[in-house]
Amino acid sequence: MEQKQNPIPINTAETAVPFWRDAGKRALLFQIVALFVVGGISYYLFSNTQANLARQSIATGFGFWEKEASFEIGESLIRYSAADSYARALLVGALNTLKVAFIGIILTTILGSFVGVARLSSNWLVSKVAGSFIEVMQNIPVLLQLFFWYAIFYESFPSPRQALNPIKGVFFCNRGFIFAIPESHSAHVAMGGMFLVVLIGGWFLNRWGYKRQELTGKAFPAGRITTALALFLPLLVWAFYGAPTAMNVPELRGFNFQGGLTISPEFSALLLGLVLYTSAFVAEIVRAGIQSINRGQIEAAKAIALRPGQVLRLVIMPQALRVIIPPLTSQMLNLTKNSSLAVAIGYADFVAVANTTINQTGQAIEGVAMIMVVYLFFSLSTSVFMNWYNKRMALVER
């Protein structure tokens, strides 16, 4: 019996691997196919859209930006009238979105941290009230909450003639909350400037104090000095300008109030709804962040005789913030995105203005694209900030 030779040839460099067995080539082929499929679908949709637009004779492009908008906007941070262009109307909308998002983020952070800490309180009653607040707010759609608050503000409040007047110069009615504000005076600008100067000075003072503490071990109460100066110096400026006390008091003329500062029911409902809804989520994040800290850390901090305030500021917060900040930013982004629901209750945010623009001009594609681009810009700039922050925090990590 002759031993049979193995008939299978040994795979040498000369015998080429068929391309469907080569992982690299296969991956390349697969990617090319995927790109072709995506490209093909896009082309198909694009050509359909082209044909449809041509048939309905809708012009594409952003030429409509220059045209007269010819619709009024209820509230605006910059001067705007119906005679202005669409571009300016959209800018008004974007600023309104930023306004509600900015104020909302500040209030949400404050309320959310407060409720989160209350949830952890050793006081049973406080903890339970905070817990039920969180459950109720998280489990009701935010749009329903907006409608609810808007209905309260718009239906349950009296008309301007019967406006509630809890304290002098403050009126609550279904046209909004109207406050008396100080008459504009050059002193106020100077006071604001002084406040800013103190804040910047305080930052440098804090840095200097920190350095000195590192060198000599002596603490410097930079925070307290800055707070005192920030309160006192603007008052000094105010007195220097002759202490103007004139107030711009709202007055009922005809069917509505004139003067003062009016916060519209739309804005209040939107702000209240967004803040209550989002702060429930923020509270859970804050709670998780504080709970993530090892008990030993707090005990160690107490053992080296740090005061309770210092334990919080120097030991708990730096570690808790590392856990809190990433989900917190995503909640802030959610708040900004949810502010687009303003369109449902008639607050003139960017989506509402863009929607009106779409209805008037028929430029649907441009309108929806603009909405997406604006919100993508917010999101991407937030994630750029987050990456920067995470990198900075990673350096601190051991």
Place this chain on the structure above:
Amino acid sequence: MPESTAAKREQLKPPVSNVGIIGWLRTNLFSTWYNSLLTIAMLGILAWLVPPLFRWVFIDSLWNSSAEACRDIDGACWSVIPNNIRFIILGFFPEGQEWRPILAMILLLSLVIYSKERSRWKKSLAWLWLINLIIMGTLMYGGVLGMPVVETSQWSGLPLTFLLSFFGMIVAYPLGILLALGRRSEMPAIKTLCVVYIEMIRGVPLISLLFMSSIMFPLFLPEGVSIDKVLRALIAIILFTAAYIAEVVRGGLQAMPRGQYEAADSLGLPYKHTMRLVILPQALKIVIPPSVGVLLSVFKDTSLVVIIALYDVLKTTMVTLSNPKWAGYSSESYIFLALLYFVFCYAMSSYSRKLEKELHTGH
């Protein structure tokens, strides 16, 4: 002697101030001076808020009366709910056919409750769902067994809310898994496509996608082809949800230890089998609780279809309120609706928490 001291010690009871109601009050409400202050302040706020609210809800209110009777009372007019309950829940579904959506909803809810038990998660459950979804679809649409056809434009109220959230979730899940795998892929083109899609969708509000579905989809299609309005909104919700599910699933994939991939590789399993037999069964198990969270937010987000004029349960309530007879009772109606949403959402969120605890086997 030592025995008697031990007996004496046993007889000594803890001081009254440390046990029972007083002890509980002391440790939980009045442990320190500021806790006592906090308790008193909180009780004060509750005493100021609760009695008038209680009066409004229960004492001065009417529960089942005519709209005219409601004009003369100070309290809540809950009568708006029983008088309009059929329209709020079922919307424009034809008269006489109410049993169909109600039966479909009962089927859905009992299926959900049946699927809660983890011991029932088998392949047969998926088939059960598929069969039931077909039955529910048939019940809603009709056209067979002598049930008249009900166009989707007449589907409204609570069935529409359920339809959008459950179908949205079920279709979006496989799509989300594919996107997550694509994002973790080593092929640059696939990875880029998936990352761009996920980040773009997550960066924009749902409402912009809904606008897109209602205004732009008709332009995308060739002449003469039109898709149903409900389906268009459903597609927008699916596209939106898929991106969020992709991120949830990616979390599960990243949590898999490297050894699992290496073990599958060393067995010579191809990519397809590595994923299907080794990685995904484990990764998907981890992400069940956050997936319930996604379902919860989809359920809440379906209320946004109000803005593109789809008649979900929120819109039917608003239509009721636009009736001059019942106008002005928005608070009552919205509170009822909030309660409805709360019941479902709370059930889902506590279920998700329970699962998390059960599945956390502690490594």
